Amino acid sequence: MSKRLDRIFSQPAKGKTRLIAYLMAGDPTPETTLRRLKGLADYGVDVLELGVPFSDPIADGPVIQSAGERALKGGMTLVKTLEIVREFRVLHETPVLLMSYLNPLLRYGWGKFVKDAVEAGVDGLILPDLPWKEGTNLRTETKRLVGTQLSFIPIVAQTSQEEDLLELSIGSQGFIYVLSRNGITGGEAEISAKVTGFINGLKQHTQLPRCVGFGIQTAKQVHCLAEYCDGVIIGSAIVRQFSELDKKELSELELRKGETEILEWVAEINSIK
Amino acid sequence: MTTSSIDPVMKIEGRTAGRFGDFGGAYVPEILVPALRELAKAYESAQKDEAFQLEFKDLLQNYVGRPSLFYHAERLSKHLGGAEIYLKREDLNHTGAHKINNTLGQILLAKRMGKSRIIAETGAGQHGVATATACALFGLKCVIYMGEEDIRRQHLNVLRMRLLGAEVCSVTIGSRTLKDAINEAMRDWVAHVEDTFYCFGTAAGPHPYPTIVRDFQTIIGEETRRQALKELGRLPDTLIACVGGGSNAIGFFYPFIEDQGVKLIGVEAGGKGDAIGEHASTLTLGDPGVLHGSYSYLLQDDDGQIMMTHSVSAGLDYPGVGAEHSYLKEIGRAEYVRVSDIEAVRATQILCQTEGILPALESAHAIAHAVKLAPHYGPSHVIVVNLSGRGDKDVETLEEYMERGEYHE
Numbered sequence: 001m002s003k004r005l006d007r008i009f010s011q012p013a014k015g016k017t018r019l020i021a022y023l024m025a026g027d028p029t030p031e032t033t034l035r036r037l038k039g040l041a042d043y044g045v046d047v048l049e050l051g052v053p054f055s056d057p058i059a060d061g062p063v064i065q066s067a068g069e070r071a072l073k074g075g076m077t078l079v080k081t082l083e084i085v086r087e088f089r090v091l092h093e094t095p096v097l098l099m100s101y102l103n104p105l106l107r108y109g110w111g112k113f114v115k116d117a118v119e120a121g122v123d124g125l126i127l128p129d130l131p132w133k134e135g136t137n138l139r140t141e142t143k144r145l146v147g148t149q150l151s152f153i154p155i156v157a158q159t160s161q162e163e164d165l166l167e168l169s170i171g172s173q174g175f176i177y178v179l180s181r182n183g184i185t186g187g188e189a190e191i192s193a194k195v196t197g198f199i200n201g202l203k204q205h206t207q208l209p210r211c212v213g214f215g216i217q218t219a220k221q222v223h224c225l226a227e228y229c230d231g232v233i234i235g236s237a238i239v240r241q242f243s244e245l246d247k248k249e250l251s252e253l254e255l256r257k258g259e260t261e262i263l264e265w266v267a268e269i270n271s272i273k
Numbered sequence: 274m275t276t277s278s279i280d281p282v283m284k285i286e287g288r289t290a291g292r293f294g295d296f297g298g299a300y301v302p303e304i305l306v307p308a309l310r311e312l313a314k315a316y317e318s319a320q321k322d323e324a325f326q327l328e329f330k331d332l333l334q335n336y337v338g339r340p341s342l343f344y345h346a347e348r349l350s351k352h353l354g355g356a357e358i359y360l361k362r363e364d365l366n367h368t369g370a371h372k373i374n375n376t377l378g379q380i381l382l383a384k385r386m387g388k389s390r391i392i393a394e395t396g397a398g399q400h401g402v403a404t405a406t407a408c409a410l411f412g413l414k415c416v417i418y419m420g421e422e423d424i425r426r427q428h429l430n431v432l433r434m435r436l437l438g439a440e441v442c443s444v445t446i447g448s449r450t451l452k453d454a455i456n457e458a459m460r461d462w463v464a465h466v467e468d469t470f471y472c473f474g475t476a477a478g479p480h481p482y483p484t485i486v487r488d489f490q491t492i493i494g495e496e497t498r499r500q501a502l503k504e505l506g507r508l509p510d511t512l513i514a515c516v517g518g519g520s521n522a523i524g525f526f527y528p529f530i531e532d533q534g535v536k537l538i539g540v541e542a543g544g545k546g547d548a549i550g551e552h553a554s555t556l557t558l559g560d561p562g563v564l565h566g567s568y569s570y571l572l573q574d575d576d577g578q579i580m581m582t583h584s585v586s587a588g589l590d591y592p593g594v595g596a597e598h599s600y601l602k603e604i605g606r607a608e609y610v611r612v613s614d615i616e617a618v619r620a621t622q623i624l625c626q627t628e629g630i631l632p633a634l635e636s637a638h639a640i641a642h643a644v645k646l647a648p649h650y651g652p653s654h655v656i657v658v659n660l661s662g663r664g665d666k667d668v669e670t671l672e673e674y675m676e677r678g679e680y681h682e
């Protein structure tokens with residue numbers, strides 16, 4: 001896997017656990033996204049997940065759907081998303097994963113995409129409409145072109161069965177993205193004994209770190225999950241707070257102050273002082 | 274577009290389940306993988322189960338009213354002055370379209386799988402009505418997703434669904450048509466996959482839907498074949514069907530695919546023009562990509578975003594298409610053409626006035642192509658048009674055209 005990503009999981013967590021934060025690229029502008037990515041990294045976020053907007057996001061709830069709509073309305077594209085990563089890389093070593101539906105990547109051309117992504121400083125891919133067993137060709141081709149510089153992050157659901165998990169353990173890298181529940185992004189997940197049992201059970205199938213996402217939005221959830229897994233992913237809760245800020249008519253100074261408060265909240269829920 | 278438009282990384286070697294050449298597959302969230310596998314297994318066992326097949330056949334005969342008529346449209350043929358035109362009368366099915374063939378099959382599967390809640394998307398409302406009907410017949414809870422724009426223009430069908438006891442959920446995001454209704458239904462399924470069966474309405478979507486839907490609709494082509502042999506003593510020369518997601522067309526074409534002498538023509542919605550957002554001509558103007566779980570032709574912009582579409586007929590207003598049609602196009606076995614809104618409206622008028630039959634606006638696209646084609650042939654050429662549905666649902670849309678004076682030639 002990419003060195004940057006490897007480093008995160010081979011070292012102890014800075015806070016309660018490793019925190020992975022999501023932003024939609026270009027919501028509301030590429031400049032704002034870049035500034036907020038840097039902010040999240042500076043406030044102790046371990047891994048950044050950058051969404052590529054898509055017109056038909058079937059795995060996303062209302063918060064991320066709206067973020068994607070705003071980004072597309074502002075003219076956001078895959079090319080501009082890679083540009084954000086390139087600029088972020090000038091000063092930051094925090095790993096960046098692209099979260100994208102397949103079609104924009106296929107349209108760009110897979111071979112060109114993986115080379116450009118690595119060159120820009122992307123460390124891995126989370127592809128919500130590519131189940132592991134459909135991805136064999138794409139993974140083989142990616143490995144041929146860029147080796148292990150680009151990790152495919154597998155997604156595991158509680159509906160996944162023995163045979164799915166067995167396939168996952170072959171050729172996966174980085175960490176596995178464990179869904180806290182069946183459903184789309186957003187809302188609030190209940191961390192039940194069933195969920196923690198499922199997370200624990202995954203150890204039988206994989207040595208990879210397990211990070212849990214979907215519906216994580218409180219310090220209590222983070223602290224509880226920290227006992228069972230290697231990291232948590234926070235998406236909609238961050239996107240929603242930034243978008244509420246963007247809705248207000250604020251001076252530049254007020255906007256920055258609001259952003260800092262959100263960044264402090266992110267650090268705080270992972271107990272980073 | 275030629276084969277070169279397929280990204281080499283999407284090439285599939287050998288024959289794989291759920292693939293039509295390089296097209297098809299199941300590009301869905303991981304959560305749905307076990308559900309689709311369970312569905313494929315249930316379908317496989319149902320196919321081998323005689324009791325299931327008998328129950329399905331019995332429903333088609335005694336509830337839907339099959340076989341549907343193979344009707345010689347003599348006055349229409351005379352009016353056009355060329356080929357002889359026959360109509361496969363799917364409009365005479367219970368609930369008024371071909372959709373019921375597929376929904377009854379899928380609801381029987383749902384029952385077999387022990388699912389208690391049924392969800393479906395609908396564009397024109399015909400699949401919604403057919404699903405609500407089958408759910409009423411089997412006492413199952415039914416939720417239908419429908420775009421706000423389609424709820425407006427297919428209001429009659431919304432009322433029918435509600436009368437049948439279904440809950441109709443208005444989809445108010447994106448283009449507010451069929452594409453967005455499918456997005457919402459998928460999101461619902463992801464969240465309720467344990468007890469919910471997704472009754473998919475067309476031959477698109479992830480594997481195994483394109484195969485299941487095709488098989489349940491193949492009755493259209495099988496009957497047509499039998500009826501043509503009986504009444505004409507031979508196979509037809511040309512088959513014409515409209516293509517939205519492609520279910521009526523694939524069910525009509527499938528039993529004829531090996532008969533190279535039979536020309537297969539799919540008709541897409543040409544809408545108002547060639548510009549982005551003015552049409553829904555997926556196979557004729559699109560490129561391959563991934564939408565709604567399948568690798569197939571679709572209408573997309575240079576960044577891979579799905580385009581807005583337009584068609585006077587809600588059932589054809591869709592930027593994707595079933596993977597098997599992409600394959601038939603790629604290998605040159607079927608031809609795909611487009612018909613504009615106005616041509617479809619005029620064809621509706623012609624069929625009404627020559628034969629006393631009011632076609633659905635979707636089906637009117639197929640009629641319109643027959644209207645164009647017939648004069649190029651003599652009476653020894655037999656064209657069969659699949660009249661996929663009746664037009665009662667479209668009278669308000671037609672009235673708008675009449676009032677705007679765009680109805681007459």
Ligand SMILES: Cc1ncc(COP(=O)(O)O)c(C=O)c1O
Nearest residue numbers: 399517518519520521588635662
């Ligand atoms: C009467 C009728 N014909 C055709 C269609 C198009 O669907 P398909 O291409 O799946 O047959 C519809 C869809 O709603 C319809 O209602």
